Amino acid sequence: MSPVPAKPRLLVGQFWQESHSFNPLPTSADDFTLERGPEVIAANRTAGSALGGILRAGEAAGVAWLPSVAARARPGGPVEERFFTALLEEILASDAPDAVCLDLHGAMLSRERDDCEGDLLTALRAKLGPDIPIAVALDLHAHVTPAMAEAADILIAYKTNPHADMVETGAKTFALLQEVMAGRLRPLRTLARLPFLTRGNDETCSGPLAELQATARALCSARPGLRDISICNVNPFVDAPGVGQTVLVTSDGDADEAQQVAARLARRLWELRDLFQQDLPSMETALTQVRETPAGRPFALGDQGDRVLAGAPGDATALARLLLRSFPDLRVALPLYDPDAVRACGAAGLGKDLNLAVGGRVTPGQTPLEVTGRVLRLGDGRFAHSGAYMTGVPVDLGPTALLQAGKLSLLLTTKAPFVQDPAAYESQGLTVSELDAVVAKSGNHFKLAFAGQATPLVLDTPGLSRFHPSDFPFSRARPIHPLDAIELSAPPLQTFGGSA
Structure with a gap:
């Protein structure tokens, strides 16, 4: 990695929308709130979002911003491809930065793309080369793909549902990016993906996720090499290849430790899969x-x-x-x-x-x-x-x-x-x-x-x-539990970055 200037220039932006494969109404340009250039900073500096957390942490650190685009839409049908492509090209046209820090949802689709964020990050990596660090804050319901984990050095998701830690997630994403820029962290990303959909009972203050998130926090506290563990419970209405639950371990240690931790949490997540069901009043x-x-x-x-x-x-x-x-x-x-x-x-x-x-x-x-x-x-x-x-x-x-x-x-x-x-x-x-x-x-x-x-x-x-998966015509996500009988002896693991 090239030396980082005393006042590094950070490309910052947001592209936030959560897609529902079965909503027939597309999400169009008119559905997005857009800020460009300096307006990105002015409109989001105090926002209760991951972008707000990134901006406040970055300003405290004295970075120079290269604001690109902040685009937000409510969840809905897949994003119109023409709009996604135009925003992608606009972000890629930004001035060359020393680093990149983005607020993305992580479960955006178009009718032509299964992995909008993965395509965005892959395109950024291709333009910037291997030495410019890229950090991304994600929603807990992200569809984390290998393309995302390969292209971004840092991927950090919210830890709470309801999402009470959006600002903190943005701040942590920036903090880890700082360590990468300073040469103190060479992040290793270990990804485990499990083919099942939640059916409710997915708040983090109770039920199976309370146990899993508590275990993740304890592991990070006890092992200095583990810098973050994000357990992402994908939006259960995404019909795309590889959809399911993910455990993403970001570490600065050896690959064996990260893989052991990812496998342990993924096994437990799989064991608890049938507890993710909700019993609601009529x-x-x-x-x-x-x-x-x-x-x-x-x-x-x-x-x-x-x-x-x-x-x-x-x-x-x-x-x-x-x-x-x-x-x-x-x-x-x-x-x-x-x-x-x-x-x-x-x-x-x-x-x-x-x-x-x-x-x-x-x-x-x-x-x-x-x-x-x-x-x-x-x-x-x-x-x-x-x-x-x-x-x-x-x-x-x-x-x-x-x-x-x-x-x-x-x-x-x-x-x-x-x-x-x-x-x-x-x-x-x-x-x-x-x-x-x-x-x-x-x-x-x-x-x-x-x-x-x-x-x-x-x-x-x-x-x-x-939360009734059988009500939807899932095809691209299958096989997936509970729609299909799946035997999983060991969670598959993939490792990116670091010394891997």
Whole structure:
């Protein structure tokens, strides 16, 4: 490696989107929030994201930034290939850096690519050559591929689900990159991949992941050569070759130690594979609980089957239909994706009553819901997260309409409703504390955002993000547990970098 200047120039950027192979709506350029050049730094310096952690750590260290692009979109269908290619070329066109530090999700697809991040990092490595270090912060639900592990010197994923350590992950990614630049770390990446999908019960504060993450922390503390252990529980709606759970050990020791640790954790992960199942209350049971709970703190209801945060469209109508039919006394706010309904509300105007069919046009098995309501508000759908998850990160729901149907407040959006934070509702003129419940298109992360404001309760709802692998036409990911019978005597290991 060439000597690093006293004030190194770091290429920094973000390309963040989590893809759902079975969502028929592609993620287009219009779905992304984009910053370029100096705006990357100004817009993300204080953000509660891995990029925010990278920027704050880098500025404390006195590096010189070469800001490229920060592109963020809510999870959804595969990214349009033309847009991905254009962003890839824009990042590659950046000035030559002394090092690279990126915030990537790790589970981005296009219809033409199974491994967008792997292709991006491989292209960067080909342009920069072997001596420019590349470090990447990843989501815990990344699909970590050999191409990613071969091209990047450092790959560090979140350790918590819900993701409470995004900023810390960015800071750690930068810190290890500093050690590589200073010649104190020659990172060895040892990757174990296991062919199975989780079916819920995948929070890190309880269940099988609590044990695995605790073991990983203890191993890192006891063995100085182990610099990081990332256990990635892939987005379970990615249909691509090699999809599954991964253990990635970053070390500065010999390959044998790293392989032993990776194999140990991977074996245990495989042994626990059938504990990753969730038992959730039905919609009726959950709403009855809301009705029978004395007035006080409202509920935040996690719409498990229609989680936009897992890539679903956000247009499932089953929960809204049940509320209107069987729980009309409950004051509930619920988001639905329906651009046509938003336009109809806009044409009717504020304060007007109308009969309208909403939602149910994208998610298989769902049908539009006929409602009679009054248009209470028309908005631009823009707000910034105020809770503890992705604090300060801006969101764009597209033009919105708030339609009041009895006691049900329908937040209609023209982009998939990335709604897992109180600010989504407060920005529309709704006061969360005055409602019986609000619906989040999330199964885990909304618990961080609504902490102290609402009681979290996750519901078993229909939709494209339900943890039922047999409901989906998986083909490229197979064979994979639990869809196939798989014998695994020893987890396969691959080693990259270091002295390997």
